[in-house]
Amino acid sequence: MRKPLFIASFTMICALSTTIHAASADYGIGQPVDEKALAAWNIDVDPAGHGLPAGSGDVAHGWEIFAAKCAACHGAKGEGGIGDPLAGGIGTLTGAKPKKTVGSYWPYATTLFDYIRRAMPYNAPQSLSADEVYAVSAYVLNLNGIVPGDARLDAKSLPKVKMPNRDGFVGDPRPGAL
Template sequence: MRERRSLHNPLRIMPAARVAVVALIALAGCSLGQRDNRPDARNAGAAHGVGTPLTEADIAAWNIDVAPDGHGLPPGSGDVATGARVFAAKCAACHGAHGEGGLGDALVGGKGTLSSAKPKRTVGSYWPYATTLFDYIRRAMPYNAPESLSADEVYALSAFLLNQNGIVPADARLDAASLPRVAMPNRDGFVPDPRPGRL
């Protein structure tokens, strides 16, 4: 037995027409609820009741990038001997006892290989800035606990790795003033970015 359909029942609208009705209702709802969110004098200081304003301390916890010129380096210092101890305890398991590589990348060696058929890109052979070493260690290492090292430990690790690569002497102590002055062997091996505001 066939079902009787009433032409006057709004719930029995054909599928294509039903889609059109839903779309029209959605558009009408959007236009009724639209707000002018442009920043102007009327709403520039309005509180929307969403989220929590960030404090300078909140921002400082995330604002840890270090520029090639050393801008952003924190207070603190570290020497090669301390860096050797920190490396043995927290880095050698992945990078090898002397930074030669293992589970993690090699950090030492590669001098003179960049123009060869098998370049070895390490901190000492490839990286153009010593500050990048600090920035990377501070953000990403150790692999199982990133951002867990103190600024002094990161300075010490930087000093140790730079010493292992023959860039700083065994008695070097690095800090925010001395680290940017370290001359990396491949500093001139990169092409400057000509765009404004780029280094």
């Protein structure tokens, strides 16, 4: 009794698979990705800073960009609004009401750069230049008291920024991982 049901199911799956394969050829699904198109999306930055672009930015310029493009959602001083708070909360993670912000929770400054570069501002992701992303990163880190007001960040200095919660996560046990 089960053998005819299995054969019928198998036949139907094979027919469907052929139809899907034919449709994918008609619509260009499954085509190899052009290296130039892939490069535009291959912008990840790891904790050690691999993938950071050339450029630099300082706290003062970051304040200007933040005021123009970020404060509407995150508040003038990163206190939050319709967007998450970015500053404050240092020392609250073990309390009854932890406040997870860039300064209190995030383990790597490079993660901040990567996130801003990919996803901010919310209404125009990936619209900031590398210099602007370095500057906004410097400003947000300054809001949290992590870098001084005269800080200038670049691909060499950003990975060296020690975040307050860097050791608050379980390490990656893979050989060579951070």
